[in-house]
Amino acid sequence: MIEIPKQAEGLIFDLDGTVANTMQNHFLSWRKAVMPYGVDFTAKLFKSLTGKPREATILKLNELFDTTMNPEEVGNVKAAHFKTLVDTTKEIAIVADVVRKYHNILPMSIGTGSTRNGAKKTLEVIEMSHFFDIVITANDIENPKPHPETFLKCAELMGVHPMNCVVFEDGILGIQAAKEAGMMVVDVNDYYKMEFTI
Incomplete structure (x- = not known):
């Protein structure tokens, strides 16, 4: 205790x-959302971003990987995938x-x-x-x-x-x-x- x-x-x-x-589900959902943009979303990277809201996470990834992901679009993909996993929490x-x-x-x-x-x-x-x-x-x-x-x-x-x-x-x-x-x-x-x- x-x-x-x-x-x-x-x-x-x-x-x-x-x-x-929920972290495994968040991790998988982020990977799915950012993979099309060539972002290597590792567990280590995820841990460093834990606690950031969705939009702030995407802006930080844009900065780190020199990408131009749209926070709303990518955030919606992430959220939609997470919803499919939420009942396993x-x-x-x-x-x-x-x-x-x-x-x-x-x-x-x-x-x-x-x-x-x-x-x-x-x-x-x-x-x-x-x-x-x-x-x-x-x-x-x-x-x-x-x-x-x-x-x-x-x-x-x-x-x-x-x-x-x-x-x-x-x-x-x-x-x-x-x-x-x-x-x-x-x-x-x-x-x-x-x-x-x-």
């Missing part, structure tokens, strides 16, 4: 790769157990780079919607991770000072965002190994 710091007064969870094991038990343990004990929220619809669907599939009244998504913020806005908004809505929040994250950008917000961080990679297969 993951131990949380004694001074924790609120818990914030990233969704993809933290509470829900499972919870990440070691983190989901923390959610169940602290439900109704500490305020909890989700802070994700996913879209509102994507996050809603994922939470439904893993049957965890009822644990979270506060879900901050890419639709609710101006500045995505590594900017701390997502997590600061969660803290504000929970009524907990950022210093007393614990963020559960798997992504490099999300961990940076949590630290930038002055929050305590649990890197779930220390407890759970994400494997990617093609």
Whole structure:
């Protein structure tokens, strides 16, 4: 079981790769969307982009590979493929157990780079919607991770000072965002190994 710091007064969870094991599906969907443009979308590249919203990911890939992918078109291909896989999503038990343990004990929220619809669907599939009244998504913020806005908004809505929040994250950008917000961080990679297969 993951131990949380004694001074924790609120818990914030990233969704993809933290509470829900969606990362393999996101990886395959991104590969399918960008392959026609000659982009070699490796697991290592994917990990470095984890937490970025769709459009920002495509703009970054354009920069890295000197491509001119249309963020909306390519994003739609990615999203459509991901939808075909979403019902296979499972919870990440070691983190989901923390959610169940602290439900109704500490305020909890989700802070994700996913879209509102994507996050809603994922939470439904893993049957965890009822644990979270506060879900901050890419639709609710101006500045995505590594900017701390997502997590600061969660803290504000929970009524907990950022210093007393614990963020559960798997992504490099999300961990940076949590630290930038002055929050305590649990890197779930220390407890759970994400494997990617093609």
